[in-house]
Amino acid sequence: MRTGLVLLNRIGGLWLLLGLAAVLVLPWYKVPPPDMGGGPSLFGTALTEALIGRWWLLPPILAALAFAAVRILAGERWQAHRLVPWIAGITAVLYLAQAFGIGLRGPAIGGISLLFPMAEAGQPGLGPGGFVFGIALTGIIAEALAVRGFCRGERFAANAVVFIVVLLSLFVFFPILRLGSAALFSPDGIFQPGLFITRLTAPDLWGLNCLIGDGRCGVVINTLMLGILSGIFSTALGLALALIVARTGFRFKGALRAVSILPIITPPFVVGVAIIVLFGRTGVVTGWLDFLFDVPRTRWVYGLPGILLAQVLAFAPITFLVLLGTVEAINPTLEEASKTLGGKPLATFRTVTWPLLRPGIAAAFLLAFIESLADFGNPIVLGGGYDVLSIRIFFAVVGARYDLGNASVLAIILLTLTLSAFWLQTRWLGKKSYVTVTGKSDAGLFAPLPGPIKTAAYLAMIPWVLFTLGVYAIVVIGGFVSDIARFDLVPTFRHLSTAFSFEIGATGLELYGSAWDSLRTTLLVSAIAAPLTTAVGILTAYLISRQDFAGKGAFEFGTMLSFAIPGTVVGVSYVAAFNVPPVDITGTMAILVICFMFRNMPVGMRAGIAALSQIDRSMEEASQTMGASGLSTLRTVVLPLIRPAIFTSMVYAFVTAMTAVSAVIFLVSARHNMATAYIMGRVENGEYPLAIAYSAVLMIIMIVSIVIIQLLIGRRQLGRRSELQNTPPAIPAE
Amino acid sequence: MTEKAIEFADVVKRYGTVTAVDRISFSIERGELVTFLGPSGCGKTTSLRLIAGLELPSEGVVRIAGEDVSTRAASERNVGMVFQSYALFPHMSVIENVAYGPTIRGGDKKAAADRGYEILAMLGLEGLGKRLPSELSGGQQQRVAVARAIVQQPDVLLFDEPLSNVDAKLRRRVRQEIRDLQRRFNLTAVYVTHDQEEALAVSDRIVVMNQGRIAQIGTPAELYNQPNSRFVADFIGDANLIEGHVEGGRFKAGDLTLAVDGSPDRPKATVSVRPERIVFDGGAVRAKVRDATYLGSRYEYSLETSFGSLLASAPIVSTPLSPGTEVGITVPPDGFTLLKN
Incomplete structure (x- = not known):
């Protein structure tokens, strides 16, 4: 070779x-x-x-x-x-x-x-x-x-930088630009810049009727309201969980941490469907309430309350992880100092602990806010008449009235909101985080939580636990009983066989089930996308943390930008950019893989940067002085040392590719359908058990795949380096 | 072959607006051990990295063995480097570390390993080939790093502060080992340090650097005895810098007069006098002992004179001069240097 x-x-x-x-x-x-x-x-x-x-x-x-x-x-x-x-x-x-x-x-x-x-x-x-x-x-x-002399004359690095810049330009910036220009064209393809203003100021976007009268609010106001409420509730719940784990003698901390991973491997729609099964008009809980207390059956769950419920359930684990980091980073001696100065527990919490937590709380809120804006799966299942931007964008492209221009304007609004929140978040994290962890070992003990706050935290946690148990119970059993929605619990494999029936006949394996095609595509796309995503992400991390080249700041910003773009916007922008020549690739499997690569690459990049920052740079320089090119150095020295980051990235890329919906929903085709799109179709038809059964299968596949990836990559224990695995997962806007 | 082992011609290295190396030129002969010495941030490490190819010059030309390598990456040069942290690969055994270079350059694996074992044996590391670097002592790790750097017979061997991770007592021995090794293999070596004693001990020649420029190049004795600037005089060893003026071939400061034949008249001039060159012989220069410090191997006196305070050292005697004593001293004709600026 x-x-x-x-x-x-x-x-x-x-x-x-x-x-x-x-x-x-x-x-x-x-x-x-x-x-x-x-x-x-x-x-x-x-x-x-x-x-x-x-x-x-x-x-x-x-x-x-x-x-x-x-x-x-x-x-x-x-x-x-x-x-x-x-x-x-x-x-x-x-x-x-x-x-x-x-x-x-x-x-x-x-x-x-x-x-x-x-x-x-x-x-x-x-x-x-x-x-x-x-x-x-x-x-x-x-x-x-x-x-x-670019990249210190390193040919491999120069190639990598130039190629990644070209790829980012083609698959991140170019689509966004195309999206922007599409906003200026009428549905017939006529250039009408004035249309942009008309679309931007449409009354159904900004109406405030729901606040003053009985009418409906505009879709932008709806989206913002949902985002803010979702942010507040998720952050409050996440804080409660973080305080319980870090500051009380709660016995099931391990279980709580494990549960916090669940939303990452939960296919979209499942939570929404489970909520409908529980609280819908014919839902299980609704039925019992009707039966026992004569509470009338209503459709309250469709709309803001239902979406909010599903989002809080999904985002609380994320805010929990962020806030747990913040709570654990508080130097206990600060609280001890307050006590020695005469502060009562509640006063100490209010004057010392709380101000130290505030930056973390702001970060968690913004994260949940961004996630809520970008969420597509929950609003589409539970939305009812409550319109949000991501849904409106979807129907502008996929619905009966195809209007790419209008979709573009909506996408631009959504992108602006997300990027503003993202910008605020990075500002906040950059300037206001009081990191009180130092190299010195502080012998202090964490102060136990003051009584009233502890009570409040438990009060917040208990319904969440019940709820999570309820939802996942439905996921586990719902696919394997006759009709969970009507509480018909006769065990059956009917739904599974609709989706996955097969026969081993004379001609070999025959797959009859309706879900096989989408499952095969999903597995194939995920299996192709995961290593490619990891490769691009880790390579970018390597370039950012190890190479010096002109324009590095802009390069870094560009990669982070692709992180902040909501999936729905990516989907529309790909439709706008790649439906026509010169790069005419919609309807192919390649566009699905490419979409995942550039959406999920920042996670691998962050894990890679964190891992690389722990590795002495002179090892790579040593390799170079001994005659190894940049590529050989990467292969023989860097990669073996950052295996844990590669593992994180692979798992994340694989799992996200299997569960993503917001961007791919625009990109699937009859030939290349994805599991999530298939499930969405079933949900729209009201075939909940089938959707649940398929989701359960997906979750099992994901767990098995994670184990396989772990066996393939292995875990290298080089003393403290194993800790890199605990790099908190950074979750991009779905 | 008469070409120099290494040659820098007007080399500049800038990082943004910061100039780390500011137009330096020098050359290194084959088989020579040259030290870059200077305070932190003086550009000595950058210069070393420019030789290695880990940095490329912003301007100027770097030649190794007569060949212009200015735009050539580290992997395309034939240099060996011993890093401050040793930079041994923790996931490879000792022999894998040592044979890494020959293997990665596409050589035969077996031959590379044989060559590696040979070098390990030469450096007294027999039997350690299969171990991981983390299982070796600090001194052994350093020798592995050296073995790894010389296994490919590099044009030049580079040391980046190799003793900074060695504890103080071992330093003398390790630096002697490095010097012996360099002589034994007749290697051209470049050595970076901020420790002037280390530099004086190991070098054939020293390049003293300050603020990205070369302050002076010379043998250890030249630098010590004939520093050309306040900076060099002060940086290498202790020096008394005496301010005065030159008039008619005489340097004058207070009651001190020194012959500086051939020097033009200068209203302001400085001479550097090493403390151990001051002689307590009842000479013409008056001094008063302010303080005497016992340092085990010698006494150090702080003196008051008509041209300012003076540091002098003297051998141990049974009755040292006590503070307040008035003495007469002499600065011998070869015991001082008139600085250029």
Whole structure:
């Protein structure tokens, strides 16, 4: 393998070969372009397409040949030649200009067809040749930068930085820009900038009728109200749980921590469905209340109360983890100091503990707020008439009245709200956290919780525990009894067999169940996405914490930005960006994988940065001085030492890919359906037991997969390094 | 071959607005051990890293064995480096650490391991090949780090403050080991330290650095006896810096007159006098003992003179001078240096 690489280098590098292949051998387009009388081109390569009249494909061909010529004339370090940056830069501009300038139905700007008559017929999306040329050009630019001292001349690092920047631009920024421009077009595709204002100020967005009269509020107000309430309740509950775990003699702390992991592996809709099964008009609890106390059956659970209930249940574990960190970080000697100065327990809590907790509480609130804004699964199941932004966006794209422009405006509002909260959160965490943990060992003991606060905390916890038990009991048994919603508890495998029946016949395994396709796609996509997501995330972490390069600050900001974009917005933006050439990939499995990669990559990145910060940088420098390239150093030194972070990232990426819904719901197709989309369909049809059964199967698969990943990656115990595993999971907005 | 082992030509290294290395030029001969010495932040470590290729110069040219390596990454140079923290890979055994370089460069694994064992044996580490670095003592770890750095016969061996993790008592021995090793293999070595005693003890030549520039280059004796600046005089050993003026080939300060033949007249001048060069011989310069300190191997006197206070040291005698005593002292003609600025 090594000699192969050396040989490749000798003949000019992988990128040069790929570039030549892209223009001379591979078909440039995804599908053959329309015939304009020039006759079909042989093989459809860029060269043959150009020769029959698509002259705008000439720059890539000429560039590939020019690079080859420079290689022949200038020798092995040909990228150092002074012509290379010029050729590469001009080609990049012309390559992008032709891709975006000439669309499927013709040129975007009138003048182009004067220059190239063939452009009138338009061109389809990029195919193998087009993409490979882009990759090769990117690689050549990276190498040209590396020989000029970028990334301290480390070729691998330079390539990694340039490729990640290009990928982020293509799959994070470009879709958002497309989304922004879509907001300026009417549904018929006519450019109408004024429409943006009309859409933005629509009365059904900002109405305040629910506060003053009986009417309904606008969707933005609804979303904000839900977010604020959800934030307050989740934070209060999370604080109660954190105080109980950290400051009382509560005996089931381990169980509480374990329960806090559950929402991460709980498929969406399940909690919503369970709430309907419990509290819906025909629900179990509703029925008993009616039977015992003559409480009339109502539909109260549909709307704000139901969504709120489901969200608090889902987000309290997250706020709990954040606040537990804060509570445990308080230096006990501060409280002891207050006591020695005469402070009573309640006064100490009020004057010392509480102010120290405030930054953590703010952070937890904002986190829950962001999650609530981005939530899609609960509102769609429990919304009733209560409209929120994520739902409105979904129906603007998927519903009967397809209106991408309107969806874009709604998405921009949602994005603005989320990013503002995200910005506030980073500001708050950055400036106001009073970290009182020092290297010194403080021998102080945590003060027990003052009586009234302890009572309040337990009062908050008990209903939550009952509720969680109720919900998960339904998840466990609901799929395996006749009809849980009507309290018909006869055990049955009927639902399971509807979804997963199979037969082993003469022709081998035959899968009949209706869920097999989506399960197969989900597993395949998750299995492909998890390692790729981890690779991108860990690589980015490595670049951020270990490499110095121009523009690193912007690079870091860009990766964090992809973390803050709500899934619904990502979904719409992908529809806006990738439904049309040049990058025409909707309906493929690739778009699902790509979507997961860039949404979940920041978790791997954070885990990686945390792990890398514990590893002495001189080990990598030692490896380099001994002749290891950046790539070998990464492989032989860095990766073995940060296995726990890789594990965290793999598990997170896999599990999230299996349970995500908000972004993929826009991207699934009949051929590539995902489990969550399938479950959503069942929920919409009221087939709750089937949905629950499928969810239970998914949860079992996830648990088994986590065990398998752990066995594959293994856990390296190098003394204290095993602690890295406890890096708190950072959860992006769903 | 006459080319230098290492050559810096007008090398500048900037980080943003901070200039860590400010246009330095020097060269190192083959088989020489050169030390970069200076206070923290003087650019000595950056200079070392520029040789290693862990930093690339913002301006100027770095040559190793006559070849311009200015834009070449560390992995494309042939250097060996011993890190301050040793940087042994904790997940690899000792032999895997030592054979890492030859293996990663694509060599035969077996040959690499054989070569590794050979080096380990030469450094007195027989039988430790299979252990993990965490199972070795600090001194052994350091020798493994050295073994790992020299196994590929590098053009230059770099040491980044190698003694800072060794406890004070062992330092003398370890630095002697390093010196012996460098001589035995006839290695070109560059050594970074902030400890002037260490630098004087191990070096063929010392490059004294200050604020990103070279203050002076010379052999230990040259630097000690003929410092060219206040900084060097002060940084290496103890020095009395006496302010005065030069007139007619004489340096004058109070009742002190020293012959500085050939020096032009200067209204302000400074001479540096080492404490041990001051002779208590009842000479013409008047001094009054303010304080006497017993240091075991010698006495140190703090003196009051007409040109300010003076530090002098003298061998142990049974009856030291007591505070308040008036004495006459002499600064011998070869016991001082007139500083350039």
